[in-house]
Amino acid sequence: xxRGFAGxxxxxxxLAIALxxxxxxxxxxxxxxxxxxxxxxxxxxxxILTNIVVAITTxxxxxxxxxxxxxxxxxxxxxxxxxxxxxIVGVVYSLLLRENLTGLWAVGNHAVHDVIPAAYxxxxxxxxxxxxxxxxxxxxxxxxxxxxxxxxxIHGAFTGWYPYWFVDISKLGYGVxxxxxxxxxxxxxxxxxxxxLVGRLFSRTAKALSN
Numbered sequence: 345x346x347r348g349f350a351g352x353x354x355x356x357x358x359l360a361i362a363l364x365x366x367x368x369x370x371x372x373x374x375x376x377x378x379x380x381x382x383x384x385x386x387x388x389x390x391x392i393l394t395n396i397v398v399a400i401t402t403x404x405x406x407x408x409x410x411x412x413x414x415x416x417x418x419x420x421x422x423x424x425x426x427x428x429x430x431x432i433v434g435v436v437y438s439l440l441l442r443e444n445l446t447g448l449w450a451v452g453n454h455a456v457h458d459v460i461p462a463a464y465x466x467x468x469x470x471x472x473x474x475x476x477x478x479x480x481x482x483x484x485x486x487x488x489x490x491x492x493x494x495x496x497x498i499h500g501a502f503t504g505w506y507p508y509w510f511v512d513i514s515k516l517g518y519g520v521x522x523x524x525x526x527x528x529x530x531x532x533x534x535x536x537x538x539x540x541l542v543g544r545l546f547s548r549t550a551k552a553l554s555n
Contacts, residue, residue: 346471351406353463357399360455361392367449388499389507390492391437394429395456398464401426420473424543425485427468428536432489434461435535436528440510474543482536489532493525 368386369379377385386392401417408414416422437457445453496507506512510524 347406347409349467349471350402353460353467354399354402354406356455356463357395357402357460360452360460361395361399363448364392364452364456367452371449373449384499385505385507388496390489391433391456393492394426394433395460397426398430398460402464402467420476420543421481423468423472424474424477424481424539425488425536427465427472428482428485428532428539429488430461430464431535431539432528432532434458435531441508468539469542474546477540477543477547479537479540482533482540485536486529486532489529493529 365386368382372382400413401423404411404414404417409418417426434457442457443453493511496511497513500506500513504514506514509515510528511521513521516524
């Protein structure tokens, strides 16, 4: 069941990413941006990068479970970190970024912001081993979003373009933009702690039932 579920998520995830990439090149929503810059911007969205991480994770689990990559992504801590990241994608989009799109753009957006986050979190609940999760993990898992925000700020300083309005330094200034980023980081920690709490409760219950 685990590999089958992971395989479905992987296939849907790669198709959704491919659709979003195709639309970015073939039906750009912003005029006056050349193809090369559209590609750079596409891979500058946390949503896209995190959906790629989910697709790689589930592909490794489903199709290459005994490989070095498969063993790495089968670790409870790694799978939980990925669950935290993709949960943030869904929550932030729902609270701050949701748009009324039509056609294939609506299909792609719904897939990467709603379907994949919900499916992967369900996969985590049902299939991921939850032993060994520790409270400090929630802070260690900040490394990915910290690197992402650093890249976004550097890229934005040179180009004037930022992927998300709440960290758009050109419009908000560094004070407000960094404050908003700090709020998002706090959200990562809170969500991480929630996943760890749930994981520890699951693990404790399973251990009690086995005794």
